[in-house]
Amino acid sequence: MDSLRESATFDRTTIAAIQRAARTGVYDIRGGGAKRAVPHFDDLVFLGASMSRYPLEGYRESCGTDVVLGGRHASSPLHLDIPVTIAGMSFGALSGPAKEAIGRGASEAGTSTTTGDGGMTDEERGHSSHLVYQYLPSRYGMNPDHLRAADAIEIVLGQGAKPGGGGMLLGQKITDRVAGMRTLPPGIDQRSACRHPDWTGPDDLAIKIGELREITDWTKPIYVKVGASRPFYDVQLAVKAGADVVVVDGMQGGTAATQDVFIEHVGIPTLAALPEAVRALQEMGVHREVQLIVSGGVRGGADLAKCLALGADAVAIGTAALIALGDNDPGLDAEYRALGSAAGYYDDWQDGRDPAGITTQDPALAARLDPIEGGRRLANFLRVMTMEAQTIARACGKAHVQHLEPEDLAALTIEAAAMARIPLAGTNWIPGVSF
Amino acid sequence: MGTVIDLSVTSVRSLNADLHALPAGATDSIRVLRPDGRHSLAAGLDRPVTVEIDGHAGYYCAGMNQLATVSVHGNVGVGVAENMMSGRVHVHGDASQSAGATAHGGLLVIDGNASARCGISMKGADIVVGGDAGHMSAFMAQAGRLVICGDAGDALGDSIYEARIYVRGSVASLGADCVQKEMSPSHLAELSLLLAAAGRAEDPSEFRRYGSARTLYHFHSDNAY
Ligand SMILES: Cc1cc2nc3c(=O)[nH]c(=O)nc-3n(C[C@H](O)[C@H](O)[C@H](O)COP(=O)(O)O)c2cc1C
Numbered sequence: 131m132d133s134l135r136e137s138a139t140f141d142r143t144t145i146a147a148i149q150r151a152a153r154t155g156v157y158d159i160r161g162g163g164a165k166r167a168v169p170h171f172d173d174l175v176f177l178g179a180s181m182s183r184y185p186l187e188g189y190r191e192s193c194g195t196d197v198v199l200g201g202r203h204a205s206s207p208l209h210l211d212i213p214v215t216i217a218g219m220s221f222g223a224l225s226g227p228a229k230e231a232i233g234r235g236a237s238e239a240g241t242s243t244t245t246g247d248g249g250m251t252d253e254e255r256g257h258s259s260h261l262v263y264q265y266l267p268s269r270y271g272m273n274p275d276h277l278r279a280a281d282a283i284e285i286v287l288g289q290g291a292k293p294g295g296g297g298m299l300l301g302q303k304i305t306d307r308v309a310g311m312r313t314l315p316p317g318i319d320q321r322s323a324c325r326h327p328d329w330t331g332p333d334d335l336a337i338k339i340g341e342l343r344e345i346t347d348w349t350k351p352i353y354v355k356v357g358a359s360r361p362f363y364d365v366q367l368a369v370k371a372g373a374d375v376v377v378v379d380g381m382q383g384g385t386a387a388t389q390d391v392f393i394e395h396v397g398i399p400t401l402a403a404l405p406e407a408v409r410a411l412q413e414m415g416v417h418r419e420v421q422l423i424v425s426g427g428v429r430g431g432a433d434l435a436k437c438l439a440l441g442a443d444a445v446a447i448g449t450a451a452l453i454a455l456g457d458n459d460p461g462l463d464a465e466y467r468a469l470g471s472a473a474g475y476y477d478d479w480q481d482g483r484d485p486a487g488i489t490t491q492d493p494a495l496a497a498r499l500d501p502i503e504g505g506r507r508l509a510n511f512l513r514v515m516t517m518e519a520q521t522i523a524r525a526c527g528k529a530h531v532q533h534l535e536p537e538d539l540a541a542l543t544i545e546a547a548a549m550a551r552i553p554l555a556g557t558n559w560i561p562g563v564s565f
Numbered sequence: 566m567g568t569v570i571d572l573s574v575t576s577v578r579s580l581n582a583d584l585h586a587l588p589a590g591a592t593d594s595i596r597v598l599r600p601d602g603r604h605s606l607a608a609g610l611d612r613p614v615t616v617e618i619d620g621h622a623g624y625y626c627a628g629m630n631q632l633a634t635v636s637v638h639g640n641v642g643v644g645v646a647e648n649m650m651s652g653r654v655h656v657h658g659d660a661s662q663s664a665g666a667t668a669h670g671g672l673l674v675i676d677g678n679a680s681a682r683c684g685i686s687m688k689g690a691d692i693v694v695g696g697d698a699g700h701m702s703a704f705m706a707q708a709g710r711l712v713i714c715g716d717a718g719d720a721l722g723d724s725i726y727e728a729r730i731y732v733r734g735s736v737a738s739l740g741a742d743c744v745q746k747e748m749s750p751s752h753l754a755e756l757s758l759l760l761a762a763a764g765r766a767e768d769p770s771e772f773r774r775y776g777s778a779r780t781l782y783h784f785h786s787d788n789a790y
Binding site for chain 1: 686
């Protein structure tokens with residue numbers, strides 16, 4: 131075996147992909163986010179307190195975590211207890227019990243959840259204390275009553291997993307209920323449009339935001355979500371168009387169903403997008419007035435703290451929330467293997483046969499997820515994330531997680547130093563900024 | 566008797582706020598003067614009121630309408646009656662792009678011409694255009710009926726789902742998966758009702774019907790447009 135040498139160019143994954151394509155004649159559609167290694171938050175570390183910085187006592191001295199989103203123009207901004215929100219994931223992509231569990235968990239932790247492509251369900255509204263209603267190109271299930279029942283509105287331009295791409299929901303997940311909500315025949319492969327049907331470009335967007343504000347009497351915060359590709363310009367244009375909150379989703383961001391080639395090769399990493407988004411807001415003098423939510427590969431309290439230190443006001447999580455609910459549970463390994471996957475690898479969220487009952491519309495599978503238990507697990511995870519971020523913030527001497535700042539960070543790689551504009555650890559060097 | 570609101574002295578915000586604040590079931594009549602192309606006029610109504618707009622309206626006039634009857638005695642900008650749920654919107658002049666986009670219900674009547682993408686992604690509404698409709702009309706249209714009494718532009722009904730299109734004049738070209746279909750007596754009957762509801766005198770037998778060939782309903786490699 132030792133004499134066998136795997137090619138770095140044609141490695142086993144690449145060979146399998148070519149073989150799969152040759153066998154089937156269709157491209158690979160899957161869930162999840164980019165799998166290859168890209169510069170990420172792991173490439174940053176916190177410096178902690180030292181002679182010149184004074185730490186706070188863990189468990190004793192308070193460290194705030196609350197955040198207000200959307201006060202720029204909306205009369206009823208969102209007041210959240212923690213700066214971790216649940217990202218938009220559609221009913222259709224997710225089962226009813228999964229949506230309910232997410233609503234329960236987020237509400238228990240004092241944060242918001244978000245609808246998705248396909249509209250708002252009663253279960254979701256009923257179990258979510260703060261619900262953000264997505265306004266997507268497909269406008270599936272778009273209903274002005276739901277707009278008025280929401281706590282905020284998120285205009286979706288794109289997702290980090292597929293900037294420039296529309297959505298897809300494969301026929302096996304299109305039950306009568308999903309089809310009815312989307313006004314489409316059951317069982318067909320659904321395409322969600324990639325462009326909004328009634329506006330193009332930032333000038334139109336400003337008028338569209340004006341309409342949504344008029345319809346909701348200027349009460350609801352309006353978010354604009356973009357997939358990370360040109361975050362500096364997209365953020366500035368979103369602000370100019372009147373957004374209260376900008377959501378930037380990096381290339382590691384999860385999806386329910388997208389072509390693998392799209393997930394892996396379009397968009398830029400979250401770590402690269404976040405500082406550009408902050409710079410865009412700072413240049414316009416609206417950093418903190420317009421809040422920035424960052425998503426795409428946020429996995430725990432350290433990632434949260436790093437996002438906040440780099441200038442985000444909050445993060446959104448998708449994949450991590452699904453894992454907290456029970457996705458990729460080792461106890462289901464045999465069932466994952468029967469589907470040709472394994473616990474820790476399962477990403478066929480497009481396919482509707484999820485043994486954990488999360489990314490499915492099969493009633494028997496969906497019934498496996500107990501929404502109360504799932505909600506409790508998600509609330510636990512959100513609490514742990516928050517406590518981890520507080521631990522780091524206290525060590526950096528901060529009485530609020532929002533006070534974390536770039537000066538608290540060092541970079542472990544030259545790439546991360548250049549992207550995050552943080553000095554390489556042990557040096558004063560920021561490539562492209564200092565010498 | 567009706568209220569008169571002059572938009573040269575009253576703001577759009579105050580007009581819409583007053584319309585939204587009417588009690589449920591209100592049947593008031595409101596006449597809006599000097600709209601001068603302002604956007605979002607009478608957007609988000611959800612009462613069976615009657616609004617007459619004397620002049621031209623900008624983008625998203627009567628957007629997301631529910632129950633109300635809105636008439637525009639002039640032209641309208643982009644997205645008139647977009648995502649309408651119910652009620653009736655009548656444009657006596659021409660309409661810009663994306664008229665009736667994603668509308669779920671109700672009737673949109675445009676006496677003049679409609680620009681590109683009329684009825685784009687429509688989800689159940691009825692749209693009757695007295696004149697011509699621009700390119701990409703009924704793009705990805707899911708449900709509902711689009712009647713074009715004049716000519717249709719290029720790529721009519723591209724990627725259409727279950728919506729039905731009736732055209733009296735010429736069709737510059739059909740979009741992907743849109744085909745001409747047989748006009749059965751039930752289609753003639755439904756078209757007659759639509760024309761009558763829109764106050765049109767055209768003869769239904771002069772129209773042709775278009776809809777989905779349903780060949781793009783599943784993703785195959787040869788469907789990769
Ligand atoms: C199952 C699933 C469904 C999703 N559905 C939507 C959607 O309907 N609309 C949307 O804007 N983003 C959708 N997303 C993307 C998320 O909103 C979010 O951008 C992404 O999950 C963040 O990255 P993370 O998964 O690494 O946390 C979905 C993601 C997943 C995993």
